[in-house]
Amino acid sequence: MTVAKRVVLHFPPRLVEKPIIYHLVKDHNLVLNILKASVTPKEEGLLVLELSGARKDYDKGIRYLTEAGVRIQSLGQDVIRNEARCTHCGACVAICPTGALALDPTTRRVNFYPDKCTACELCVLACPPRAMEVHF
């Protein structure tokens, strides 16, 4: 059985310069598609990936990451937008790492694209009227 999942990886500063992703791919036979990366030396790194491969390889890969000290965000949940509360201010646009919250330059409204959302939850507390809600 194969799986394809989107995950958010948080690298603590001490791991940022280690070849973790190299080993994830090479030793676990996984295919990865990087959706967003923000890695600065000596700071926490953030990587949003789509990982696919055989189920058992996938599980081993996730175990490898956890043991290495990478924090993985569980995606067994959805982030949805409460349209009635969203004021289209735009405060989330620079926060969302995947472009799931993006400004429409003509209407100046903030569009939410659930298919791009990895449920990283970064927007949830950053949204001033708290329009982004986590649903399990």
Add this chain to the structure above:
Amino acid sequence: MTKTIAEINEKIRKGQAVVVTAEEVIDLVKKKGVEKAAQEVDVVTTGTFGPMCSSGAYFNLGHSKPKIKVGGGRAYLNDVPVYTGLAAVDIFLGATALPDDDPRNRVHPGPFNYGGGHVIEELVAGKDVRLAVTAYGTDCYPRKRLETWINIKDMNEAVLFDIRNAYQNYNVAVNLSDRTLYTYMGVLKSNLGNANYSTAGQLSPLFNDPYYKTIGIGTRIFLGGGIGYVAWHGTQHNPSVPRSDNGVPRTGAGTLAVIGDLKQMKPQWLVGTSMLGYGCTLTVGIGVPIPILSEEILRYTTVKDEDIFAPIVDYSEAYPQRSPDILGEVSYGELKSGRIPIQGKEVPTASLSSYPKAVEIANTLKEWIQKGEFLLTDPVAPLPGVEAGITFKPLQERPIEE
């Protein structure tokens, strides 16, 4: 060409007034020229919808039986403390007030899920809130405790009173440090990760009347979805800042204090707001009509985002340390493009003030005026202008010797 407010009101009453928004007026004047447009247009409507921390409301609760002297005691609405240093049953609730047991920033950044702004939103939405009072008891007000549900419709008065709103221009906030900052300007990512600004730009009330020639004390406005008035100039009102040739201040300048009956306002225009790691506040909808009394006044309303400049300020060092250093100036046109260059880096921009909602406010006010439901007022006194020579005073500390 000159007009008076009385003449404009006459046209409004007859349903003949020509009203355009501060966005629409830009193209209209480009097409027709100032002279012709000034004859045609009677009113230009503006709007802004952003977090405004100096917002609040006062209430008269009515007297319980037996009576209680809330004044000088302690009182809470939904666990949020209110100010009681007034007469027996008058209280004031500020937008940034927090429940006593809110964890605040003990675990940084605190979420600040619920505060005074949220109570105001719930009251306006018609929800019951919990009133809890402890008092010291007197001969005429014997009661010492009171806990009850209360609804805005049962109060004698519920009045929104914001002592500083509608800032004429504001900083663009960035972060030069290597850690994330949680500020009233939103989350600022490290090393120039983003640049946050907060204004409706070309639609914002005071950008369209930069010298306060029409907006004054007593000006009737759209406030929180209902009708309000300019009560005074807002706190920190500072007209004496550098201005561009078009009169527009290049940094924070004028402000408005506004007032209105909360009972006729709407919750979608008074939104309880949480700034991660900073606190609670209230996002307030304000729209100000500008009577086109002359060509000069019309010309001011044609200001475009490209002609309005704001200072870029580092919130890791310059802002908290009160240093005047800025990293440059940028126009709202550039800010709205989504990216601005700072120190050779392309920095993504984000707004805290909603432009689409500002458009909606300007359009709503336009409709009210077109339908003859909203008449303009002559201000009873002007706001202090450049000639007032106001200087913006920092707090000079003087040590208290014991």
